[in-house]
Amino acid sequence: MSPWEQISKLKDDLNSTIIGQKDLIDRILIALLADGHLLVEGAPGLAKTRAIKSLAAGIDCDFHRIQFTPDLLPADITGTEIFRPQDGTFVFQSGPIFHNLILADEINRAPAKVQSALLEAMGERQISVGPKTHYLPELFLVMATQNSLEQEGTYPLPEAQLDRFLLHVIIDYPDIEAERQILNLTRREAAHGYKTSTESGINIKQSVLLEARQQVLGIHMAPEVEEYIVQLVMASRHPSSYSEELASWIEYGVSPRGTIAMDRCTRCLAWLQGRDYVTPSDVQSICYDTLRHRVGLSFEAEANGISANQLINGLLKAVPSP
Numbered sequence: 497m498s499p500w501e502q503i504s505k506l507k508d509d510l511n512s513t514i515i516g517q518k519d520l521i522d523r524i525l526i527a528l529l530a531d532g533h534l535l536v537e538g539a540p541g542l543a544k545t546r547a548i549k550s551l552a553a554g555i556d557c558d559f560h561r562i563q564f565t566p567d568l569l570p571a572d573i574t575g576t577e578i579f580r581p582q583d584g585t586f587v588f589q590s591g592p593i594f595h596n597l598i599l600a601d602e603i604n605r606a607p608a609k610v611q612s613a614l615l616e617a618m619g620e621r622q623i624s625v626g627p628k629t630h631y632l633p634e635l636f637l638v639m640a641t642q643n644s645l646e647q648e649g650t651y652p653l654p655e656a657q658l659d660r661f662l663l664h665v666i667i668d669y670p671d672i673e674a675e676r677q678i679l680n681l682t683r684r685e686a687a688h689g690y691k692t693s694t695e696s697g698i699n700i701k702q703s704v705l706l707e708a709r710q711q712v713l714g715i716h717m718a719p720e721v722e723e724y725i726v727q728l729v730m731a732s733r734h735p736s737s738y739s740e741e742l743a744s745w746i747e748y749g750v751s752p753r754g755t756i757a758m759d760r761c762t763r764c765l766a767w768l769q770g771r772d773y774v775t776p777s778d779v780q781s782i783c784y785d786t787l788r789h790r791v792g793l794s795f796e797a798e799a800n801g802i803s804a805n806q807l808i809n810g811l812l813k814a815v816p817s818p
Contacts (some may be wrong), residue, residue: 516670
């Protein structure tokens, strides 16, 4: 099977075991294909952990879950040097970050120093301990989660660190039909014994994923669509040129990482849908998850209850689609 056929089969399997969260499955696969990381925010019990575990089961890779707590130390993530008294030397003991897929569960429960240790690894793809630098695997994805409830005692991620995430995905409760399907699924799993695996037993090799990434880079983007992405970013930086209301909502605009993220993610979205070209609707679909954590709401916007999604709606209205 071709890389597209294998990943499409994996996507179908994930949607059959992760009920009511199709957007989450799409965004995880986009992050995997775009060689980026994603931050997922939602209430407890919405299958965030189950989704990444099921993805890991369908890929030939290592998976590790890190539960973030206030007493966690950076060395608990990166690893540390262990003294060997028998020969008087230090040996590096790698931490859980040296796996292919990482679930950073409730990342906002840990203090800034621990968050920085993870985000540095995400940005640089390496860990420096003492005089040595240790490189992370070529296939490396971090899915960090944030609980939208119980914010007391948490450490919100600074805006500069949020920018390192390719996507910021917000998920909601499943609808009534999906809730019925979830009940049926859990009954079947309880009767047969739940195992984290895909329905078809597919196990995609890392070389296939790397080939798929190269195919994604070859997806055609017309100059008009590319200009559309650039104009959306410019509108966030210079909103007064488009709308006074928009200007009153924005504290700071999207960084160049946002432009790159939209470029890569729209190509991934087109590839997953079996197209070899990007459309303006791809840009409109992905811009919420790529921009909501990169554009700053002003005090006036927050005071008036304006959300990041409403701000992005304003950007899409202000910039004409090609």
